[in-house]
Amino acid sequence: MNSLAEGDCLKALRRALEREDFQLEKFRTESLSDSPIGYMGRHLSLIATVRIGEARRDVRFFVKTPPASGSHLMYLDEMQHFQKELDVYETLVPIMTASLPKGYQLPVPRCFLVKGSSKAGNGEYRRITTEDLLILEDLKEKGYRMYDNMVPFDLEHCGSLMKSVALLHAPSILLQKTAMDRGKGDNFNYIDGTFRLARDTLLTNTGGKMQRLGVKSSVETMTAAVAGLWPDRFGSLNKKKELKERLWKAWEELSELSKPSRTYTNVLCHGDLWANNIMFKYDDEETSTPASVVLIDLQLARFAPAMTDLLIFFHMSTTRSFREEHMKNLAVTYHNHLREIVGKDLLDQLMPLTSFLDSMEEYGLFGKLVATDWLSFSLNSEDVAPMMEEGGSDGEPPDFVEKVLKDRGEEVLLNAAANEVYKTRIMESYRECLEHLNLWK
Template identity: 30%
Template sequence: MSSTSSLSREECHEIVKRHLNTDDFELAWFAVAPLSTDLKGFMGDHLKLRVCVSLGDREREGAKTTELQFFVKSVPLDDIFRRNLAMSTTGYQKEILFYGDLLRDVQKHLLCSEYEASVYLGTVPKCYYMRPDLLVLEDLALAGYHMLDPIKPLDVRQCECVLKALARLHATSIVFEEREGRRLADKYPLLTEESLFYRKPDSQLYMAHSANRRDAHDLLDLVPRFAPGTPHNRNLHSLLDTTMESVYELLKPSDKYRNVLCHRDLWLNNMLFAEDAKGELSVRLLDFQTLQLEPPAHDVVTFLHVTTMRDTRRAHGRQLLEFYHQTLAEVLCQHDLNIDSILPLQVFLQSCEETEPLAVVITVYMVQIIMLTLQKDVDLESYVSLRKDFVKYAYQHNERFRLRMTEALEELVETCLMPRLREQQR
């Protein structure tokens, strides 16, 4: 998309006005263009808005002009399959809610600067404009933020950076509920509705998940430990579908643990990192279409499984969980709230342990998506429904995909399938 049809001149004027906090400017020109020629996401087009404005006295000769730049996320316009996929979910409604009414509700209780309150304690980009089909956000690239290699696992330092942001995001909903004396779910029922993993057989997302499950059968046979002829091969296949389908029940608000505002889609394409002159690392979280009220462990444990290797989790997993909890405690303390009365450490650790099967299942779904590089002109509809040979070829010839997929399937077998098999054999 290279025209300016997605935004009007009046809308661009309003965006600049909110960015500059003044109406003392004249809009010279604006242009909207794709952010990249590469395909970045199934659910939206990523665009760049460039605006040239004249500042100050408009009558004076030589008035200063400056060019501003913004990030635009739009419902897919040119790809009918992707557009229908995006519009079949509640994702865009949730993102509009997140940057609109929900933000106004939570920020009035946050004890921080106006800017920090407007970006959920410094965890997300600032939003300047929204429509049901479009968001205009600050362009974080101008501040040095960039995307990491989505198929390279994170190290401990990077994990701590994300967990710190995640704790701050989660804290915003806790502060709201404690101050208001009511649950966000009561005011915004949309936050309890699933927008990614839901069981509607005629939906495109469900068909995509079904393809994930079919491919998991083929991939399981390619893992040497579980190949045809090994002791448990047939039994593992018999349990695979029901185990992976358990995600539909596991991803729900909890009646047992405190629910918070969860991101629910924490892989590396949904976060941008920056490092300052002192070497301090920071991150901003993106894409809130899967926003959900669930236990914080759902975000924390799934994030660690999707973005790190098992060796990292085994060596540093407890440390990282305690780091998240300590950060959450500090933010709540700044708001005169006691973590021990809201989410004690042992309760949080127990919820993390119970979340492990969910995280393992989601990782099998996710690795099939995030580890496979698609060409920008790929026919997504055909890819989703007819990708069997592509996935098998990738496992056999792409070493990084094979390593991550093998580990994900081994953990699925060890954490979920074998316990079920042993239970059946009793």
């Protein structure tokens, strides 16, 4: 288990306080909640007591460390999620921040310490160790909070989010221009390699054991759950066989969609944009309009068309009727915010509105299929039993390999029977995907 050293705490404090004239009296870590709140690592609170002159105060940080489970670490070694987040904060966030025009700020938590080099000497990711960690600002301490993931997003929160997503994507557009001005700018090749370490390993078929196991789990879970939810339509052996075969093909199609595009401009995408990875701050607790939006958990960042981020969010965090009424207009809102940041001429050159909206249709499968899998184990309420309930009380997450990478069809059906909201959300997601695949007949 990770042991945070005094030196780590001092480095984080110097960067957070932006001064040296303080004395660290003591520090401790504690779990953020009675149950785990993340899938890919331990999430802890670091409380440091410092004295500056005669004043004494506590400074709080948010700490992420790898899980302790052997099989979970093996999963992360192949999928590279934790290492990728280290690299995003250590290398890409400074580059992206520097590219933004004056007055704009990247909508991610401030990072005060990256411990453990994210890359091996040959430029590839090295093996993860339990001594690696990230120390970030404590957003909750600053008044940020999550949106209830069981409640679909409303129009106001979606509109506020579009600005932050545009801010995240804008540096890629600006860096693309800088590269083009130098006579380079190979966007398909991660802007001449700048974003190469943000290549996707989760949805793209890498040939790895864990990636393939994830697809197998997704296919078997949806097949079993769909057969149980609509036995008259999909309960027969022939129907289940047909469904399973089409889902395997769909995930192969998704693998191609997850790669950088040669048709649409690629940007550094968040990759996991849904309720639990978005934090809102409100100027007035009585108002429902967010004043600020920050995007957290960058472990699934990928270099791909911008629309993939929006589609994951909409299909994970809104209802189908909402999408039919508002999704296109919100995509235009996002595009307008992006234009304000990078300029009309550059955006018209690299991501014209017509092309951007065309990608919504071409990547339609992306959000629909991802949501069928991720929603099944992400939605959480008192009467829904997600695999997160089975982690340790010290913030240790449940073993992802044991709890998620398996046929979870029966668990989906039990949760659907226990909670009407879960049932409505998962059935809506399944049906929309089935219709897209021409399986709803």
